[in-house]
Amino acid sequence: MxxxxxxxxxxxxxxxxxxxxxxxxxxxxxxxxxxxxxxxxxxxxxxxxxxxxxxxxxxxxxxxxxxxxxxxxxxxxxxxxxxxxxxxxxxxxxxxxxxxxxxxxxxxxxxxxxxxxxxxxxxxINVDFKKIMDNTPNMIIGSWFSGLKGKVKSVGLFGDHVNLDENFNRYNSIADMSMLYLDILTESSDDSINIGITKNGGIILYNGINGGTKSELNFLFNYLVPNLLQ
Known part of the structure; x- marks a missing residue:
């Protein structure tokens, strides 16, 4: 990671x-x-x-x-x-x-x-989650919502295409999304890459990318950031 x-x-x-x-x-x-x-x-x-x-x-x-x-x-x-x-x-x-x-x-x-x-x-960097979700509707596998009122202050939802679930849409309308999880398959990789994106520009790579740091940087700077964060 x-x-x-x-x-x-x-x-x-x-x-x-x-x-x-x-x-x-x-x-x-x-x-x-x-x-x-x-x-x-x-x-x-x-x-x-x-x-x-x-x-x-x-x-x-x-x-x-x-x-x-x-x-x-x-x-x-x-x-x-x-x-x-x-x-x-x-x-x-x-x-x-x-x-x-x-x-x-x-x-x-x-x-x-x-x-x-x-x-x-x-x-x-202020992350635009709506833009990311619009560009990756079939890659979303989880999210965290915070700022809820009541005894429960935050909620995490996980599962393939969880963005299609009615609970996802409900919490997205009444709470603040603090993290989004994606399962990304790129042209240069045979295996999908599980990532988490925070609202303040943090990106977590949960599984390794072949080639180590150089491959991670190429993926982040040449694919992820231009397509999702800018």
Whole structure:
């Protein structure tokens, strides 16, 4: 399973001397205070698969859990985590896709916007579910609806052609669709691809695509995004 979050690139320029921005470097510089959580975006490849600019990303956060660390017998009330789990972002012209979960991606983008507004400006993609459903009426296999009033706040409906069920149409008229699931068969793939699309530009690939990351990016940027998200 792979998760990607898409943004429109309004501005993205890293310093030419380092090809890197780091929140920690900007905040502490030469001071001797304990380093705060860091957020990093570094250019690592300008021609990946001949068409993508690749960035290595790190987003640390404070985790407020008591734990022992580094052999110290005392418990500490908090620690910084995430620095050991880098993830990557892939840019093609005016779109960029971060290959990570929502919390990491949103945290990174928010932090970089705050500290480097002169260098980076990324805009969330607002997904038009109606357009997607109009273009894929025979591929819909599930959905989540939220914002319901009453004890039940959200409902998930699943099944082949679930969009033809009267319950689907009822919830679609009284609630907000937060996620749509599709089973897509493309000309370049013998097997169908199960995906989930969130309302804020997240795409989850539930089964692998032969060829790994390069094939996933080709599918997302050359097929899915042009046909469904733009």
């Amino acid at each position: 792979s998760t990607y979050y898409f943004f429109k690139v309004k501005k993205l320029t890293l310093p030419s001397d380092s090809n890197k921005i780091s929140v920690q470097q900007q905040i502490i510089k030469d001071s001797k205070i304990d380093a705060p959580p860091n957020s990093i975006m570094e250019l690592v490849d300008e021609k990946y698969n001949d068409c993508f600019v690749v960035y290595k990303c790190i987003h640390e956060k404070i985790e407020r859990k008591y734990r022992r660390m580094a052999g110290n017998p005392e418990y500490f009330p908090m620690s910084v985590t995430g620095g050991d789990k880098p993830f990557f972002a892939y840019q093609n012209d005016k779109l960029i896709a971060f290959n990570a979960g929502k919390e990491l991606v949103y945290g990174l983008v928010k932090t970089l916007h705050k500290n480097f507004s002169n260098l980076i400006d990324l805009e969330l």
